[in-house]
Amino acid sequence: MMIQLQAKGIEFGYSSSTILKDVSFEIGPSRLVTIVGPNGSGKSTLIKCIDRILSPEKGSILIDRREVTKMDRMEIARNLSYVPQSSARTFSSNVFDTVLMGRRPHIGWLSSSDDEEKVWEVLRLLGIEELAMSGFGELSGGQQQKVLIARALVQETKVMLLDEPTSNLDIWHQLDVMNIVRDLVKKRRMTALMALHDLNLASKYSDGIIMMKRGRIMAAGDPASVLTPENIEAIYNVEVAVRSQSEEPFIVPIRQIKSNGSRPSPNPRGRFFAHGKMRSRLPRSLSEIKEIRLS
Amino acid sequence: MQEAHDSFVFARYLFMAMIVASIIILTGVIITLGPLNISVAEAYQALIDRFYPNYFEVEPLTSRVVWNIRFPRIVGGILAGFGLGACGCVMQAVLKNPLASPFTLGISAGAQFGISIAAVLGISLVGGPYVLIGNAFFFALLCSGFIIGLSAIKGATSETLILAGIAVNYFFSAMSQLFHYFATDEQLRLMTSWGMGDLASFSWAKIPLILGVFAVCMPLLMLKAWDLNIMTAGDETAKSIGVNANRVRVYIMLVSSLVVATVVCFTGTIGFIGLVAPHMARMILGGDHRFLIPASGILGAVVLVAADAVAMNIVAPTVIPTGIMTSVIGVPFFMYLMLKGKRREFWA
Numbered sequence: 001m002m003i004q005l006q007a008k009g010i011e012f013g014y015s016s017s018t019i020l021k022d023v024s025f026e027i028g029p030s031r032l033v034t035i036v037g038p039n040g041s042g043k044s045t046l047i048k049c050i051d052r053i054l055s056p057e058k059g060s061i062l063i064d065r066r067e068v069t070k071m072d073r074m075e076i077a078r079n080l081s082y083v084p085q086s087s088a089r090t091f092s093s094n095v096f097d098t099v100l101m102g103r104r105p106h107i108g109w110l111s112s113s114d115d116e117e118k119v120w121e122v123l124r125l126l127g128i129e130e131l132a133m134s135g136f137g138e139l140s141g142g143q144q145q146k147v148l149i150a151r152a153l154v155q156e157t158k159v160m161l162l163d164e165p166t167s168n169l170d171i172w173h174q175l176d177v178m179n180i181v182r183d184l185v186k187k188r189r190m191t192a193l194m195a196l197h198d199l200n201l202a203s204k205y206s207d208g209i210i211m212m213k214r215g216r217i218m219a220a221g222d223p224a225s226v227l228t229p230e231n232i233e234a235i236y237n238v239e240v241a242v243r244s245q246s247e248e249p250f251i252v253p254i255r256q257i258k259s260n261g262s263r264p265s266p267n268p269r270g271r272f273f274a275h276g277k278m279r280s281r282l283p284r285s286l287s288e289i290k291e292i293r294l295s
Numbered sequence: 296m297q298e299a300h301d302s303f304v305f306a307r308y309l310f311m312a313m314i315v316a317s318i319i320i321l322t323g324v325i326i327t328l329g330p331l332n333i334s335v336a337e338a339y340q341a342l343i344d345r346f347y348p349n350y351f352e353v354e355p356l357t358s359r360v361v362w363n364i365r366f367p368r369i370v371g372g373i374l375a376g377f378g379l380g381a382c383g384c385v386m387q388a389v390l391k392n393p394l395a396s397p398f399t400l401g402i403s404a405g406a407q408f409g410i411s412i413a414a415v416l417g418i419s420l421v422g423g424p425y426v427l428i429g430n431a432f433f434f435a436l437l438c439s440g441f442i443i444g445l446s447a448i449k450g451a452t453s454e455t456l457i458l459a460g461i462a463v464n465y466f467f468s469a470m471s472q473l474f475h476y477f478a479t480d481e482q483l484r485l486m487t488s489w490g491m492g493d494l495a496s497f498s499w500a501k502i503p504l505i506l507g508v509f510a511v512c513m514p515l516l517m518l519k520a521w522d523l524n525i526m527t528a529g530d531e532t533a534k535s536i537g538v539n540a541n542r543v544r545v546y547i548m549l550v551s552s553l554v555v556a557t558v559v560c561f562t563g564t565i566g567f568i569g570l571v572a573p574h575m576a577r578m579i580l581g582g583d584h585r586f587l588i589p590a591s592g593i594l595g596a597v598v599l600v601a602a603d604a605v606a607m608n609i610v611a612p613t614v615i616p617t618g619i620m621t622s623v624i625g626v627p628f629f630m631y632l633m634l635k636g637k638r639r640e641f642w643a
Contacts, residue, residue, distance in 0.1 A: 051535050052534070053534045053535060073534065073537045073538070073539050074537040076537065077535065077536050078537075080535075082531075082532075082535035084529075084532060084535075087528055087532060089527055089528055089529070091387070091388070091393070091527045091577060091582050093524070093527070093581055093582030094303075094581055094582075096300055097524070097581065097582060098528070101521075101528065104522075104525060104536050104538070105537040107521075109517075109518065109585075120297060129296050133296065133299050133300060151536075155536070
């Protein structure tokens with residue numbers, strides 16, 4: 001099986017606190033994989049480490065078996081694109097110029113008509129051609145998100161990383177963005193790795209799900225095997241009912257088991273390991289991850 | 296929609312051509328202002344005569360006044376305005392702050408301190424006619440060098456640079472004020488007039504030096520135009536598109552500090568130009584620094600030269616310091632643009 005994106009033993013932290021601990025996974029082409037987990041679980045940090053926006057302390061990241069740490073920044077940008085949660089700009093520019101920025105890794109000082117045509121092509125593909133001359137700051141949240149996806153698309157990378165792209169959107173735009181990403185993954189044979197909060201969106205659209213807590217991967221695999229009541233209860237401290245909705249798990253929250261705020265739970269690991277069923281799904285090493293390879 | 300974009304790009308080129316033309320027209324008009332009556336046609340003829348002798352009949356006195364008195368000051372004003380405008384533009388981009396100006400890194404405070412040392416203590420790094428200029432240049436660069444060095448160690452984020460710039464500004468301003476306290480009336484007048492900014496010190500002998508610095512530094516700034524476009528979207532986005540934001544920030548700071556120090560040591564502190572010319576350009580042209588950097592420079596030159604002409608002639612023969620007049624003329628124009636420019640691009 002071909003592997004497009006591979007992470008091996010990624011570790012990252014800030015002086016006293018560890019954010020990511022021994023994170024490993026493999027993802028094949030034409031796959032949309034989502035990372036889910038509570039706030040502070042390390043989803044966004046993992047995305048940023050993969051794109052080298054943050055530098056991991058340990059571990060390696062490979063794209064098509066090529067080590068990302070040995071690439072210069074331009075080369076990384078030709079292989080990995082990144083869609084931020086939002087983009088607050090100091091000085092606004094119009095949509096066309098914003099998307100054209102994505103061509104930077106491929107061009108020198110002058111943009112060619114070919115580059116501009118690629119921008120128009122992507123704007124048409126995402127249905128935002130008529131916004132080309134609008135200021136980025138004048139757009140709605142959903143439109144801005146599409147522009148950010150368009151900018152990542154013109155980078156023409158094999159792997160696209162998305163950091164909670166639906167978090168500021170209403171339900172219509174959430175579905176719109178997710179449909180766009182899923183179609184791109186299938187049509188362009190891209191790999192998309194997306195941090196996401198909404199478990200039902202993750203269930204509906206993902207080929208694979210990585211579930212994280214406290215910087216570790218706690219479960220990984222297809223949506224049905226990861227989004228179980230036991231896993232969700234252990235990771236989120238929320239009791240849920242999981243119904244099968246046309247083969248995709250549909251999660252209905254029932255009640256909080258205890259406060260899941262910023263304070264750590266008294267003995268989360270103990271509680272976590274108390275579930276025998278869960279234990280079997282805990283990936284503790286790379287070899288174990290490979291069993292639930294997302295290719 | 297593609298036609299609308301094409302016409303927008305054409306409009307950008309048209310605007311660039313218009314402001315270049317306005318500088319040429321302004322030069323001809325400003326040359327006519329002064330005690331000796333010279334018509335606009337005579338002004339251009341005197342300028343062309345130097346390159347095509349005997350093509351026009353030009354009075355020797357007219358030629359001398361144009362070439363030795365009025366034109367060098369205008370050229371100096373164009374260069375100073377261009378440098379301040381262009382550097383203000385790149386500084387606002389890398390510091391991601393619309394209030395940033397060429398003086399954010401404490402360059403003017405450093406230069407003022409250098410002037411104070413020369414004026415009060417008589418300590419100077421170079422002799423002859425460059426006593427004040429040499430000191431201003433050295434201390435301006437010392438200031439920005441210190442800040443850039445500090446940020447290179449601590450991580451050159453925009454916040455680090457701005458905070459360090461403010462701190463150094465306060466320190467050197469306080470040191471200069473200390474000298475004010477001990478200065479004689481004559482020394483005080485010298486320091487105060489330098490702080491107001493003036494183009495009087497420009498002569499043909501000094502212009503090649505500025506031109507040389509510009510010839511090296513401006514292409515270096517233009518080379519980073521794409522990266523500056525991307526950096527306005529934030530450091531994370533810049534990194535994800537292949538731009539090392541911190542490295543570009545230090546690069547831009549180094550190059551623009553050299554340009555601004557070169558300008559400031561000749562003109563003194565001329566505020567407003569470097570702050571507002573980039574905003575004027577941005578409101579008209581949008582956010583593409585391939586156009587913005589030269590347009591900010593040219594608009595800076597237009598405002599400075601126009602302000603200097605007014606400063607010299609409004610209550611002639613008294614000459615008001617240029618730095619005062621740039622604000623008096625520039626602010627109303629800027630307010631007009633702010634009120635008119637509901638959209639970021641006027642053409643749309």
